[in-house]
């Protein structure tokens with residue numbers, strides 16, 4: 001179905017039933033559901049196959065039980081316990097139940113999974129995935145060498161092309177358009193900036209799905225690509241919609257030391273071991289049952305503790321080792337070829353014969369745009385915004401609670417991406433277009449003019465660096481009131497400098513200088529919400545470890561955080577109001593979390 005488009009006053013107008021923002025795994029999985037039924041546009045700032053999903057290495061969880069006994073129920077239990085009981089249990093049940101079909105859907109679309117000798121999809125171990133409620137590690141992660149995400153992204157892209165999805169590549173969505181209908185806010189469309197030409201496009205859609213991925217770039221040391229600046233999360237926030245559980249940010253244990261480039265947990269799934277400077281397998285002390293395959297929050301914390309206690313390796317004793325030397329060249333070259341190459345290329349270390357220096361790296365946002373199980377975006381604890389959906393890392397369902405298990409995100413984008421696509425197209429088939437307000441594009445035009453024409457003396461890269469450094473220093477694996485207050489003060493200062501940035505490229509075509517300035521605005525907003533939410537949660541749970549409140553406090557904090565923007569504009573202080581949202585329980589009472 002062709003794009004209905006026109007140009008008025010230099011602004012391009014398009015109309016599609018379903019408008020999807022983001023061409024990562026979540027956005028494209030949604031598009032595959034909606035495109036056969038309704039006109040579907042996918043707008044993406046990156047060429048689709050460059051989305052971060054393509055960097056995912058280790059695998060996608062599903063209790064297929066192809067290589068050993070497994071069950072959905074065990075997978076649900078692990079997901080709930082892994083999330084330190086903040087996981088909404090009905091959502092986790094959907095995730096693990098629909099996991100099986102999600103894998104077979106991909107297989108049917110042509111994804112080349114690794115195979116067992118009998119030709120079934122092979123499965124490997126991953127952190128926190130266990131047999132029979134924590135008794136021992138289980139093989140649950142379906143994988144394609146250490147390029148699982150790459151294969152998923154290529155497969156989904158090919159199927160989008162097959163279904164006639166219309167892509168708008170290198171278009172940056174910068175605003176969401178809402179309008180009031182009968183006293184209720186409804187979605188009308190989005191506003192985008194075309195990188196190649198500098199022109200503005202307004203896309204009217206009956207339903208809009210945000211699938212814009214994460215925001216790891218608020219940190220300095222991160223596994224995330226440069227483009228992961230949380231645009232979608234920031235756009236929704238600036239529209240006055242809440243964000244959920246922003247304090248829960250995951251640090252992946254095995255980033256290449258000093259660089260943050262990821263080495264998949266699949267390495268430990270295949271048997272690699274973490275060791276401190278003296279060669280001790282220290283995880284035996286922290287998680288005696290499943291050791292190196294404990295969930296990421298526990299492993300990352302244990303590594304930092306080793307370093308703090310003086311058992312780190314290297315000239316500054318500031319990292320530990322990932323030891324793969326006993327796995328043998330064949331396993332490394334066939335099952336973990338990319339990470340083997342990363343270690344050789346970036347650190348000059350050969351994992352076949354040498355231990356690899358590693359340290360935690362900022363990796364995954366458990367929080368984001370709150371949705372229900374149908375991927376509908378929430379305006380508060382219950383009220384749905386008609387026509388607005390979110391899925392993937394930008395969304396918070398919440399299936400990951402306070403800490404996501406490895407391989408559950410590739411699963412999440414497939415399960416909830418599919419749900420978002422199905423529900424958005426069903427909505428579009430019954431709803432009418434909501435009229436675009438005459439000033440739909442004004443906010444974006446003003447924002448870009450302000451940044452493009454700014455004559456200040458501030459530099460985008462410097463502000464971003466200062467933000468990332470304070471976040472790494474003060475809001476990382478261990479946090480206290482004091483460090484978080486420091487981060488907050490730094491962010492407040494950076495916010496006042498931000499309106500005075502000067503863009504060097506004043507041109508219209510491929511002006512990435514301008515867009516980096518816009519992205520920095522989102523990073524500043526999101527970092528501040530993270531810190532304010534973290535200050536408010538005076539307990540330790542999952543990835544949120546408060547040194548000054550080291551215990552989990554179920555009585556007061558067994559609740560999701562909901563952050564609302566009360567006031568604030570570019571360069572002005574944000575006023576953030578915090579509230580709570582109950583966690584949904586079905587089967588599992590919170591237990592002490594031991595592994």
Ligand SMILES: Cc1cc2nc3c(=O)[nH]c(=O)nc-3n(C[C@H](O)[C@H](O)[C@H](O)COP(=O)(O)OP(=O)(O)OC[C@H]3O[C@@H](n4cnc5c(N)ncnc54)[C@H](O)[C@@H]3O)c2cc1C
Nearest residue numbers: 022023024025026045046053058173213392393407409410
């Ligand atoms: C190195 C690495 C390895 C990982 N390994 C695994 C793994 O093995 N297993 C697992 O389960 N998880 C893994 N993860 C996590 C997982 O890959 C991601 O959480 C998931 O792929 C996110 O998918 P997504 O579709 O939500 O977003 P992404 O794949 O990040 O896609 C975001 C899309 O949004 C678009 N976009 C963003 N902003 C805008 C804008 N303003 N306008 C228009 N378009 C926009 C981008 O162009 C892109 O197409 C890994 C992550 C990393 C970083």
